[in-house]
Amino acid sequence: MKYLFVCAHPDDLEFSCGNLMYYLTQHGKEVEILSLTRGEFGIFEPKWKGPRLAKIRTQELKKAAKINGIDNIQVHFGNIIDGFIRFTKKNVNLVISWIKKLKPDIIFAPEPYFTYYWHSDHISLGKILYYITTKLQNQLDKKIRSLYYYTTAKSNFSWPFNSANHSDKALYEHKSQMWLLKWAKLFYPLEKHNFKKRKLGNWKMVERYRRISFYDKQPKTNILMRGILGLISHLNIVNPPEPHFILPDMKTDFGQKVRKLRAKYNFKD
Numbered sequence: 001m002k003y004l005f006v007c008a009h010p011d012d013l014e015f016s017c018g019n020l021m022y023y024l025t026q027h028g029k030e031v032e033i034l035s036l037t038r039g040e041f042g043i044f045e046p047k048w049k050g051p052r053l054a055k056i057r058t059q060e061l062k063k064a065a066k067i068n069g070i071d072n073i074q075v076h077f078g079n080i081i082d083g084f085i086r087f088t089k090k091n092v093n094l095v096i097s098w099i100k101k102l103k104p105d106i107i108f109a110p111e112p113y114f115t116y117y118w119h120s121d122h123i124s125l126g127k128i129l130y131y132i133t134t135k136l137q138n139q140l141d142k143k144i145r146s147l148y149y150y151t152t153a154k155s156n157f158s159w160p161f162n163s164a165n166h167s168d169k170a171l172y173e174h175k176s177q178m179w180l181l182k183w184a185k186l187f188y189p190l191e192k193h194n195f196k197k198r199k200l201g202n203w204k205m206v207e208r209y210r211r212i213s214f215y216d217k218q219p220k221t222n223i224l225m226r227g228i229l230g231l232i233s234h235l236n237i238v239n240p241p242e243p244h245f246i247l248p249d250m251k252t253d254f255g256q257k258v259r260k261l262r263a264k265y266n267f268k269d
């Protein structure tokens, strides 16, 4: 059984799936990571944005993955520019080509529909994976057994654990993201709170996932909840396109690339 963890930015997985990834590698399972961007805009300091930060964050993900038992050669990058993941045919084909290459049985991706993390990159990526696994499985050489969404507000699968010590070690490899992670960490106990403690046994925390199986019957979802969260997930409320994608020097090669993308997606200059 092979597991593929797909993320939009280099630090997404350690916060949401670290404990499960570590368990899988420690039990001899094959685990691969595909980060669609290198997170080149994930900092406030303008002069760090771009290739410089991309390089740093590439290394940070590799180091973090290593702590979770995943080798550097199992960490892959899709090379879309941070902030520009869209649900387009081109990106669907890009992800399909990676799936064909890596041949996973089970895929993990960010929740697009019942999410509490409204970043447009995450939402688009989740939709891409949903589209591929529900509509385009006939294009794949090997059938995907199930898709698990992380950062979900509607979990039906909990992965229990007792201590965050190990996953913290991997998370804190993302040193360039500490400005964000130190705040996100405050919500960690809430996100990882074990609401189903009695059912599961005496575990302190859980990682929550929404599992969509392509073999079993689907669980029923509440229409009202689906409507409300679905509506919110279509709004880019926490990720306005300005001025995040502006660089101090737009004349560089990278700046030109960003300018073209901004024009393509109708962001005002």
Ligand SMILES: [Zn+2]
Binding pocket: 008, 009, 011, 012, 119, 122
């Ligand atoms: Zn992210």
